[in-house]
Amino acid sequence: MILHNMTAPEVGNIDFEHTLVVIPVGSTEQHGPHLPTDTDTFIVDHLAKELERENSQTILLTPTMWLGHSPHHLDYGGTLSVYHPVYIQMLQSICQSYIGMGARKLWILNGHGGNSAPNQMVLQQLKNDFPDILIIAAEYWHVAAQEIASIRESDSGGLGHACELETSLYLYLDPSKVRLDLIADDGGQPAGGIWEFDMLKGNAAARVFNFKELTASGVFGKPSMASSEKGGRLFEAISGRLSQFAKSILQLGKESSI
Template sequence: MKYAEMTAVELKNISREETLVILPIAAVEQHGPHMPTGTDDIICTAVAEKVEERLKEKIVLLPTLWLGASQHHLRWGATLTSRVENYETLLCEICESLLKDGFRRVMILNGHGGNIGPMQIALRRLQVDFPNCQLLAASYWSIAEEEIASVMQGDCKTVGHACEAETSLIMYLRPELVRSARVENFDDYAPDVVDGVYVCRDMFQRTSAGATGRPDLASAEKGDKMFSQIVKRVSDVIGHLTEEPLSNYP
């Protein structure tokens, strides 16, 4: 079920106890010299829509929130962003609209690394006023971590930024948007965790071209395999979560 395609009457008749409302969130920002600025939005929306097809009777899918918390990309340009504190509040207000409408199960499905902190804090804020609701948040890659790693060839086995994984996924989903002549090895990026310590640096400080990892190893075939495995894993996990009794949230 897609929220934006339904009438108010149809939405009113949906079970508030059994239905999980999913808010996909992404970003529009620079993705190196070879990838479109809408990369995160394209991938997250595609995953969310395929999951909705599989779980049509269990979930209501909101339109993807394309704006993200991307201030750490601003020095590269070609980036649209909300300030972190504003983004937190925006997520709270969207979810609060649903919770005040009686929905008791809400999930944020994320497609951009910069959104992780804000989405988690937003749910912490909401939980104070809605303790008897199932409030969930996850990035698609954290749910399908093993599935993604099994397809990757480079040393980095997770989703980075305009990396092997993201480039493969866009090669599969929107191949015409990848500037193949600009694809390189961008494995010279600085990590954001060193010896267990989080080091706060923006992407201008961490990368030489605004991209990470080994997009030169990417392919549409990898993207096809990765996408199908991500959709299956995310669908399985969300399907299981919809069966969790709300009595677990007294």
């Protein structure tokens, strides 16, 4: 079920007790010299649409949010960012609108790392206001971390931003928009050995970096290792895992997160 394709009475007839509302969130920001500024939104939008296609009777898909929290990319051109409170109010309002329609289970499907912290704040506030509603936020690369790890070829640090993963997915979904002649690896790990940057890694200590501190070009990782063929395998594997995850959410009771 796709919200934009439905009439108000049709939405009113949805069995929300057995429906998962999926809210994809992305960004509009620089992705180096070779990927468009819509990369995060473009990828999560395609993954969300595939998720709905595979589960059309149990998922209600929201239009993808294209504006995210991206202050760490503002030193480059092409980045649009909103402050935490604006992002939080916008996303919280969307969730509350669905709850008003009768939604009982919602998944904020995140496609941009900068949205992760405000997403958690949205979860906390909504949990306080609606304790019986199941609301989850999860990044697609964390949900499908094992699948991505089994396909990637780069070492740690190879998956970051406009990297092997994102470039491969974009090459698969729309190669005409990738500037192949401008693909170049960039980015280095911060000194001190405390932080290790990779999409599939966690860090014990938190610190905020501006991206200019990590990479001159805006790329972090190994886009040189990307390919359309790899992107196809990644898209299929990630989509399959997201579908499994959605089914698991539908089986959950009163919980706030996974």
